[in-house]
Amino acid sequence: xxxxxxxxxxxxxxxxxxxxxxxxxxxxxxxxxxxxxxxxxxxxxxxxxxxxxxxxxxxxxxxxxxxxxxxxxxxxxxxxxxxxxxxxxxxxxxxxxxxxxxxxxxxxxxxxxxxxxxxxxxxxxxxxxxxxxxxxxxxxxxxxxxxxxxxxxxxxxxxxxxxxxxxxxxxxxxxxxxxxxxxxxxxxxxxxxxxxxxxxxxxxxxxxxxxxxxxxxxxxxxxxxxxxxxxxxxxxxxxxxxxxxxxxxxxxxxxxxxxxxxxxxxxxxxxxxxxxxxxxxxxxxxxxxxxxxxxxxxxxxxxxxxxxxxxxxxxxxxxxxxxxxxxxxxxxxxxxxxxxxxxxxxxxxxxxxxxxxxxxxxxxxxxxxxxxxxxxxxxxxxxxxxxxxxxxxxxxxxxxxxxxxxxxxxxxxxxxxxxxxx
Amino acid sequence: xxxxxxxxxxxxxxxxxxxxxxxxxxxxxxxxxxxxxxxxxxxxxxxxxxxxxxxxxxxxxxxxxxxxxxxxxxxxxxxxxxxxxxxxxxxxxxxxxxxxxxxxxxxxxxxxxxxxxxxxxxxxxxxxxxxxxxxxxxxxxxxxxxxxxxx
Ligand SMILES: Cc1cc2nc3c(=O)[nH]c(=O)nc-3n(C[C@H](O)[C@H](O)[C@H](O)COP(=O)(O)O)c2cc1C
Ligand code: FES
Numbered sequence: 001x002x003x004x005x006x007x008x009x010x011x012x013x014x015x016x017x018x019x020x021x022x023x024x025x026x027x028x029x030x031x032x033x034x035x036x037x038x039x040x041x042x043x044x045x046x047x048x049x050x051x052x053x054x055x056x057x058x059x060x061x062x063x064x065x066x067x068x069x070x071x072x073x074x075x076x077x078x079x080x081x082x083x084x085x086x087x088x089x090x091x092x093x094x095x096x097x098x099x100x101x102x103x104x105x106x107x108x109x110x111x112x113x114x115x116x117x118x119x120x121x122x123x124x125x126x127x128x129x130x131x132x133x134x135x136x137x138x139x140x141x142x143x144x145x146x147x148x149x150x151x152x153x154x155x156x157x158x159x160x161x162x163x164x165x166x167x168x169x170x171x172x173x174x175x176x177x178x179x180x181x182x183x184x185x186x187x188x189x190x191x192x193x194x195x196x197x198x199x200x201x202x203x204x205x206x207x208x209x210x211x212x213x214x215x216x217x218x219x220x221x222x223x224x225x226x227x228x229x230x231x232x233x234x235x236x237x238x239x240x241x242x243x244x245x246x247x248x249x250x251x252x253x254x255x256x257x258x259x260x261x262x263x264x265x266x267x268x269x270x271x272x273x274x275x276x277x278x279x280x281x282x283x284x285x286x287x288x289x290x291x292x293x294x295x296x297x298x299x300x301x302x303x304x305x306x307x308x309x310x311x312x313x314x315x316x317x318x319x320x321x322x323x324x325x326x327x328x329x330x331x332x333x334x335x336x337x338x339x340x341x342x343x344x345x346x347x348x349x350x351x352x353x354x355x356x357x358x359x360x361x362x363x364x365x366x367x368x369x370x371x372x373x374x375x376x377x378x379x380x381x382x383x384x385x386x387x388x389x390x391x392x393x394x395x396x397x398x399x400x401x402x403x404x405x406x407x408x409x410x411x412x413x414x415x416x417x418x419x420x421x422x
Numbered sequence: 423x424x425x426x427x428x429x430x431x432x433x434x435x436x437x438x439x440x441x442x443x444x445x446x447x448x449x450x451x452x453x454x455x456x457x458x459x460x461x462x463x464x465x466x467x468x469x470x471x472x473x474x475x476x477x478x479x480x481x482x483x484x485x486x487x488x489x490x491x492x493x494x495x496x497x498x499x500x501x502x503x504x505x506x507x508x509x510x511x512x513x514x515x516x517x518x519x520x521x522x523x524x525x526x527x528x529x530x531x532x533x534x535x536x537x538x539x540x541x542x543x544x545x546x547x548x549x550x551x552x553x554x555x556x557x558x559x560x561x562x563x564x565x566x567x568x569x570x571x572x573x
Contacts (some may be wrong), residue, residue: 166482
């Protein structure tokens with residue numbers, strides 16, 4: 001497939017405005033500025049773009065809600081928090097193709113009649129910050145940002161807001177709290193950010209990759225765009241593939257490609273020709289799949305049917321040397337660390353589950369520990385402000401469902417099922 | 423520009439000065455590598471925010487430090503991809519080689535070691551940040567070489 005999101009990134013100058021324009025950059029912005037905002041929103045809707053941040057919400061619909069709100073100013077926020085373990089797909093855009101994001105944001109701002117935007121960048125990406133700030137400066141100098149964009153009268157100002165190491169700030173309402181200068185704790189919804197967001201104003205929060213798709217939609221039109229990949233949720237998609245594969249990395253492929261194709265045709269297969277044991281298809285919060293799950297198309301429609309989700313599109317591949325109890329424990333220790341502490345079931349439950357998983361892993365598991373884990377999980381789901389707790393519970397339930405033998409073996413035999421000789 | 427002025431200037435980017443708080447805390451932390459009470463007070467004065475608010479926010483985010491740190495900060499990831507690729511043994515190795523525990527600082531004050539959740543470099547695990555530089559595909563051999571570059 002021809003690359004669009006990662007176009008030209010092998011070129012060492014790909015991040016410069018000059019190089020971006022040389023390969024056709026900012027043409028879509030010029031085109032979009034001739035269009036009515038409502039026409040752009042209609043195009044994005046017709047294109048069928050769904051948000052790439054994890055939830056897969058239809059972007060056009062989100063924009064429509066925000067633009068129907070009569071309050072001004074409106075804010076446009078790019079979610080570049082990328083905290084989901086296993087995920088590193090936005091990083092190449094941020095570090096190597098920043099003008100694609102800026103162009104996407106300038107078009108989106110025109111469509112939403114927003115004159116102020118922020119890029120919420122995770123604290124762990126210091127280099128991306130340097131690149132983005134330079135690119136923003138270049139875009140101001142060329143008139144692609146500022147009071148009078150490309151001489152067409154509409155204005156849009158953009159700056160980087162750097163987070164400081166809190167996964168929860170990827171959740172959009174916690175992110176807004178954090179931009180306003182508070183502790184990053186989620187707000188109750190509704191009201192949704194499209195109506196009451198940053199500083200109480202209508203706010204659109206979109207993922208980096210979502211915004212980077214906008215110039216393509218404007219360039220080729222909704223019809224051609226919706227023909228890429230799965231028609232139910234079309235477009236190019238970035239997959240970050242890691243753990244036990246020969247060639248880990250970020251791959252731009254059509255939405256709906258199967259996991260098998262990603263692992264074997266693109267990422268070089270399981271390392272050393274070893275046996276595939278499990279795959280997490282969408283970042284650590286997505287429930288794990290057994291090996292026969294690899295025939296599943298990677299999109300927002302098909303993965304839920306298999307009991308998992310596309311999430312951030314981070315494919316984590318495990319071979320037969322990896323202990324599932326240990327992975328589950330490490331995932332839970334992450335959730336415990338990142339729970340913001342606002343909701344009791346999540347704050348306490350993740351800690352309890354981390355302890356139980358640790359003891360099973362260490363050979364001190366008790367007979368009813370699996371039932372206890374299930375019980376705690378079910379006491380978290382649906383009882384928290386934001387989906388972090390649900391995610392943690394879903395992870396445990398997924399591991400238990402697909403690898404209960406391995407958990408039982410650990411408890412009964414007080415040791416790991418994976419031979420140390422592998 | 424002194425820190426007070428620098429923080430004042432940041433608040434221009436936001437409709438409400440409080441928006442500059444995260445950035446301001448980074449500015450206040452830059453020179454010393456951690457936030458002393460004095461540094462927190464400067465932030466609170468520059469943005470005209472209550473001291474309790476400033477401290478409350480500063481203690482929520484893990485990248486703000488509240489006690490003196492080494493001259494360099496090693497942030498080593500041990501999340502799932504890095505764990506599978508050997509990060510745990512690197513933690514043990516650093517303990518043995520430099521006598522530093524996670525969360526601790528070497529005796530000579532050269533560096534502090536902090537364990538991180540995923541830093542977005544899983545394709546080249548195990549990975550770490552030293553100050554603001556990424557280093558990946560770490561092994562016991564190359565981690566020493568890398569660390570020796572930071573005096
Ligand atoms: C705990 C948690 C963490 C999240 N982290 C991110 C993130 O790092 N990046 C992101 O784009 N979305 C993240 N999201 C999803 C956002 O809340 C939001 O749905 C998304 O930014 C919307 O953009 P989109 O419609 O373009 O996908 C997270 C959600 C939750 C519940
Ligand atoms: S798990 Fe270590 S960088 Fe992602």
